[in-house]
Amino acid sequence: MSKFKKKANTKQDIPTSALPDIIFMLLFFFMVTTVLREVTINVKQRIPDATQLRKLERKSLVSYLYVGEPKKTDQWGTEPRIQANDVFIEPKDVTLWVAQEKDKLNEVERDQITIALKVDKEAKRGLISDIELQLRKANARKLLYSTILEAPE
Amino acid sequence: MARNKGRENPEINSSSMADIAFLLLIFFLVTTTIANDKGLLIPLPPDPDQMEDIDIKIPERNLFKIQINSADKMLVEGEPFTADVKEIKQMIKDFVNNNGKDPESSDSPKKAIVSLKTDRGTTQDKFIEVLDNIQAAYYEMYADRAGVTTEQWRKIIDNLKDPDNKRLYDTGRGLTPEGEIEFPMQISIAEPTKIGG
Numbered sequence: 001m002s003k004f005k006k007k008a009n010t011k012q013d014i015p016t017s018a019l020p021d022i023i024f025m026l027l028f029f030f031m032v033t034t035v036l037r038e039v040t041i042n043v044k045q046r047i048p049d050a051t052q053l054r055k056l057e058r059k060s061l062v063s064y065l066y067v068g069e070p071k072k073t074d075q076w077g078t079e080p081r082i083q084a085n086d087v088f089i090e091p092k093d094v095t096l097w098v099a100q101e102k103d104k105l106n107e108v109e110r111d112q113i114t115i116a117l118k119v120d121k122e123a124k125r126g127l128i129s130d131i132e133l134q135l136r137k138a139n140a141r142k143l144l145y146s147t148i149l150e151a152p153e
Numbered sequence: 154m155a156r157n158k159g160r161e162n163p164e165i166n167s168s169s170m171a172d173i174a175f176l177l178l179i180f181f182l183v184t185t186t187i188a189n190d191k192g193l194l195i196p197l198p199p200d201p202d203q204m205e206d207i208d209i210k211i212p213e214r215n216l217f218k219i220q221i222n223s224a225d226k227m228l229v230e231g232e233p234f235t236a237d238v239k240e241i242k243q244m245i246k247d248f249v250n251n252n253g254k255d256p257e258s259s260d261s262p263k264k265a266i267v268s269l270k271t272d273r274g275t276t277q278d279k280f281i282e283v284l285d286n287i288q289a290a291y292y293e294m295y296a297d298r299a300g301v302t303t304e305q306w307r308k309i310i311d312n313l314k315d316p317d318n319k320r321l322y323d324t325g326r327g328l329t330p331e332g333e334i335e336f337p338m339q340i341s342i343a344e345p346t347k348i349g350g
Contacts, residue, residue: 016167016168016171017167019170019171020167020170020171020173020174023171023174023175023178024174027174027177027178027181030178031181031185033187034185034186034187035185035186035187036184037184037185037186047189048277048282050192050193050281050282050284050285051289052193052288052289052292052303052307053192053193053307054191054193054194054307054310054311055190055311056190056191057312059188062190067277114194116192119277121276121277122276122278123276123277124274124276124277125272125273125274125275125276125277126272126273126345126347128277128280129271129345135197136197136198136199136200136201137202139199139200141196141197141198142194142196142197143194143195143196143197144190144192144193144194144195145192145193145195145277146189146192147191147193147285148189148191149191
């Protein structure tokens with residue numbers, strides 16, 4: 001009997017002191033690989049995929065435009081719209097928006113501004129080319145069509 | 154050793170630390186996004202109002218025409234194109250590297266222009282798919298000339314400040330001592346037509 005009692009005395013709980021370390025590792029991973037949300041995207045974004053992706057080196061020079069069907073279709077309709085900094089804008093307002101974005105940059109870097117267009121798959125070329133025309137007028141001539149990497153077959 | 158007998162283990166209960174870390178983790182998961190700053194980079198032509206209105210005659214043979222209509226159907230060099238879009242890549246390579254052999258195809262890589270024309274009703278998806286293949290054709294030709302893989306080439310052109318990269322970049326594009334580029338990437342994206350919508 002006494003032999004059994006001694007055995008029951010050993011500790012039974014699993015050491016969990018390493019668990020916070022693991023979680024912290026995950027946390028740091030996410031903190032490093034992600035960025036804080038800046039705008040709430042109000043348009044549907046099914047980004048097309050491509051294979052020849054290029055990476056942007058200077059993130060500070062990039063301004064984003066989102067194009068797609070609004071998420072609130074009862075309020076905004078189903079036609080694809082352009083979203084810039086939380087608001088919907090018309091193609092003719094793009095020039096003004098570019099000027100505002102350029103003002104945020106240093107004087108020497110203003111002509112290096114890159115516009116990243118995040119366009120929904122189903123959006124039509126007509127709208128996109130209207131934007132492009134305005135960008136040309138605003139002298140923002142570096143354009144990036146956001147795409148995701150196509151999965152290899 | 155004997156002193157420790159009969160005492161509790163002096164351990165701090167740290168199980169709630171995991172909960173706190175989880176809370177932080179979930180907070181970051183919710184408030185952040187994984188940045189997607191990759192895509193197809195294209196330069197836009199200058200402001201149409203400020204461009205001089207000169208008629209540039211480009212011989213038909215130096216133009217590789219791709220047209221897409223509002224139903225996403227394609228015309229390549231005037232012929233309906235129903236095959237896989239990926240085949241365009243090889244067609245463009247043949248066209249650019251023709252060097253005057255085939256009288257229907259380009260004179261030299263320097264003169265070759267790939268023209269992509271869409272309709273206002275063409276979807277962005279189709280446009281990206283075709284543009285991707287055109288760029289792929291050029292990047293593959295450049296990479297071959299510089300003796301690197303296509304992925305390496307794309308990394309090289311994204312970081313031209315490195316002198317090694319600059320040298321490879323110049324080899325790939327065939328920069329002559331006079332400062333001319335023998336092998337430019339000339340993609341012309343025409344303004345969309347307004348038929349259909």
